[in-house]
Amino acid sequence: PVSLSTMVELLKAVPHKNILVLGKTGSGKSYVGNLLLGRSAFSFSDDFESVTHSCQLEIASDPQTGVELRVIDTCGFLDTSLSPAQVKASISTFATLAPTGIHAMVVVIKKGRFTQDQINALIAIATFFGEDVWKHSVVVFNQCRMTREEVMALTYPESLAGYLRQWSAAGAAIFTVPWLNYEVGVEQHAAHGDVRAIKAHIAQRTTVYFNRQFQEVRERLEARARAAVEAAIPRLLDANQRLLDGVLREGDWERVVRAVQEENEEARALEHRLRQGEQQALEARLQVQRAEAAAAQAAQEAEQARERCQQVEASTRELVQLAHQQ
Secondary structure, eight states, X not given: OOOHHHHHHHHHHSOEEEEEEEEOTTSOHHHHHHHHHTSOOSOOOSSSSOOOOSOEEXXXXXXXXXXXXXEEEOOSTTTSOXXXXXXXXXXXXXXXXXXXXXXXXXXXXXXXXXXXXXXXXXXXXXXXXXXXXXXXXXXXXXXOOSOHHHHHTOOOSXXXXXXXXXXXXXXOEEEEEOOOOTTSOHHHXXXXXXXXXXXXXXXXXXXXXXXXXXXXXXXXXXXXXXXXXHHHHHHHHHHHHHHHHHHHHTTOHHHHHHHHHHHHHHHHHXXXXXXXXXXXHHHHHHHHHHHHHHHHHHHHHXXXXXXXXXXXXXXXHHHHHHHHHO
């Protein structure tokens, strides 16, 4: 049976980044999610009434980096006072949508007056995910006419400046996205230099946010997958046996033998290609070793030549001194 661990490893083999987009209603988090995807996938509005009603996963391949972006838009996660059970349920949903962990927590803040509501949202993020969350975060100031450098240099208000220092110390990345006309297509805005910089940064991330709750969800999913596979095995074996019995009753031995022979030939051809690849790799390594040895020999000869030159120069100076003395 194929376990979820195996499926997770297969997912890891595909270049991808799991992105969780967080932000207060009205911050433009869904629109930022669309910018990352390069298409209109999440519903959004520029007012303070939530349009997102449930967590939503959308996937797109970034043509700039070739990395598959798996963007999760969140619903009301920071907008109300959630009970511990509701918080746990929400994080379990995130873990279900991203069993390999979160590569980037994209925290969207609408540029403007830094309010207590925004501070409470940031406190909630650190409370729900732990202070360690900031090193996995990408903070995006949306509708911001300032550059990233100008934002980082802010000293007022002190509450925002304090968070800027905290994010910088934790290793969080900070970006700005200028005001973009929502009536213009997302595809056009996705090519904006600031948006491309965010996606390029996320594509290079190697650390993953993965906590105990993510592990618990992964173990539950693995148990379910294992149970489903084990339940299906008897039916698959029975169907396979009926198919085999039907082939044998027809006496089509030649077709069975031919199929086996073709599979064996393909296996031998693959083994031959693998051996060729190994031989080429070995030859390349030998060439590198020979080149390194030649370089070392040349360096040694150059050092010897330098020493001989120094000896000649010393002898010349002695002869000159003797000539002056005479």
